[in-house]
Structures are given as structure tokens and as C-alpha cells.
Amino acid sequence: GEDVEQSLFLSVREGDSSVINCTYTDSSSTYLYWYKQEPGAGLQLLTYIFSNMDMKQDQRLTVLLNKKDKHLSLRIADTQTGDSAIYFCAESITAAGNKLTFGGGTRVLVKP
Amino acid sequence: GAVVSQHPSWVICKSGTSVKIECRSLDFQATTMFWYRQFPKQSLMLMATSNEGSKATYEQGVEKDKFLINHASLTLSTLTVTSAHPEDSSFYICSARDRPTYTQYFGPGTRLTVL
Numbered sequence: 222g223e224d225v226e227q228s229l230f231l232s233v234r235e236g237d238s239s240v241i242n243c244t245y246t247d248s249s250s251t252y253l254y255w256y257k258q259e260p261g262a263g264l265q266l267l268t269y270i271f272s273n274m275d276m277k278q279d280q281r282l283t284v285l286l287n288k289k290d291k292h293l294s295l296r297i298a299d300t301q302t303g304d305s306a307i308y309f310c311a312e313s314i315t316a317a318g319n320k321l322t323f324g325g326g327t328r329v330l331v332k333p
Numbered sequence: 334g335a336v337v338s339q340h341p342s343w344v345i346c347k348s349g350t351s352v353k354i355e356c357r358s359l360d361f362q363a364t365t366m367f368w369y370r371q372f373p374k375q376s377l378m379l380m381a382t383s384n385e386g387s388k389a390t391y392e393q394g395v396e397k398d399k400f401l402i403n404h405a406s407l408t409l410s411t412l413t414v415t416s417a418h419p420e421d422s423s424f425y426i427c428s429a430r431d432r433p434t435y436t437q438y439f440g441p442g443t444r445l446t447v448l
Contacts, residue, residue, distance in 0.1 A: 251435075261442075263439040264428075264439040320367070326375075
């Protein structure tokens with residue numbers, strides 16, 4: 222079945238690294254995504270990783286995928302106050318028509 | 334690139350009226366669009382998948398007669414909330430899928446308040 226889980230909250234100091242974790246249960250995931258949502262706004266695609274990759278880096282963002290443990294993480298280097306938001310991971314399964322299944326979201330608070 | 338707009342951004346209506354929300358992909362064609370609903374401090378719940386030129390596919394528990402979806406062109410999908418009631422108040426978000434990569438790009442959302 223499809224189930225994506227995230228921790229609810231993360232507090233981090235400005236300038237430190239943030240690591241947001243996500244676990245999923247469906248091993249047939251094709252793509253895994255990270256989205257950012259600021260208050261009252263829609264979702265902004267941050268990055269995605271194909272299921273045959275282990276790692277992807279894009280500027281301050283690093284995505285790690287452990288397929289064996291079905292664990293996905295997003296590392297934000299040099300976290301800024303503008304990074305305060307809710308972060309959603311999502312999986313996409315080809316066999317399910319590439320619909321997205323979202324985790325519950327992790328609220329990240331960056332303290333100055 | 335890959336910009337999705339929604340209109341209106343917020344709407345307040347009286348109970349019993351119908352409200353139409355538009356979702357447009359501005360710089361790409363989307364044969365498939367999705368409609369989500371988000372309650373405060375919760376994740377997104379997929380309501381339906383909108384396919385250009387055909388009927389929408391609704392998720393279990395979503396009333397298709399209440400939430401009418403029309404996807405008349407490759408850049409426009411509409412969601413009409415019919416006979417709205419206060420319990421329909423929510424944040425409605427659409428997404429458009431970019432066909433080559435199957436990536437979904439999201440609109441900014443529409444906040445509906447039914448009095």
C-alpha cells in the first residue's frame with residue numbers, strides 16, 4: 222500500500238544544516254519529490270530524485286535515497302530564515318498513473 | 334518555466350451558491366491536471382484527476398456531482414463546487430503534470446470560505 226511518513230517539526234538555527242526525513246512503504250515508487258509550502262501558498266517543487274539514484278545535489282539541497290530502507294532525506298545547507306516553511310515529500314508510482322502520495326509535512330522553523 | 338496559475342486566489346460565498354475555480358498551465362501543455370484539498374495544518378488530499386477531453390477520475394469518497402471538473406483544453410481545468418456549504422470551506426490546490434517528466438507543478442491555491 223501507499224504510505225508516506227514524515228516527522229512533524231524541525232527547529233534549526235540560521236546557518237546550520239537542516240535534515241528532513243521521510244519514509245515510504247511502496248517499493249515500486251518511480252520518483253520521489255520534495256515540495257516546499259509557505260503560509261497561504263501553493264507547493265513549490267524543490268527537487269526530485271529518480272528511484273534508481275542514491276543521491277542528488279542541487280545548490281544548497283542534497284537528497285539522499287536509501288531504497289533498501291525506503292528512506293528519503295533532504296538536507297538544506299546553510300539554512301536561512303527564508304527556508305522556514307512546511308516541507309512535503311511525495312512519491313509517484315508509475316503503475317498508479319503517476320499520482321502523488323504526500324507525507325504529512327514537516328514544519329521547519331529557522332531561528333536567527 | 335512550468336508556471337501554474339489559479340483564479341481566484343480567494344473567494345467568499347454564501348451557502349447554497351456555486352463557485353468555479355480555474356487552473357491554468359501558463360507555459361506548457363498539460364493533458365493531466367490534479368485537484369487537491371488541504372485542511373489547516375494537514376497534508377494535501379487528492380480529490381480527482383482531470384484528463385483533457387475525457388471525464389475526470391474521482392478518488393474514493395469525493396462526490397463527483399458536488400465537485401464538477403472540466404478539462405476542456407490542454408492548458409485549462411476548472412473545478413466547480415456546487416451548492417457549497419460551510420464544510421466545503423478549504424484550500425483548493427491544483428497541479429498540472431508536465432508530460433515529458435511526469436513532474437507535477439502546483440498552482441498557488443484558492444481559499445474558499447462558505448458562509
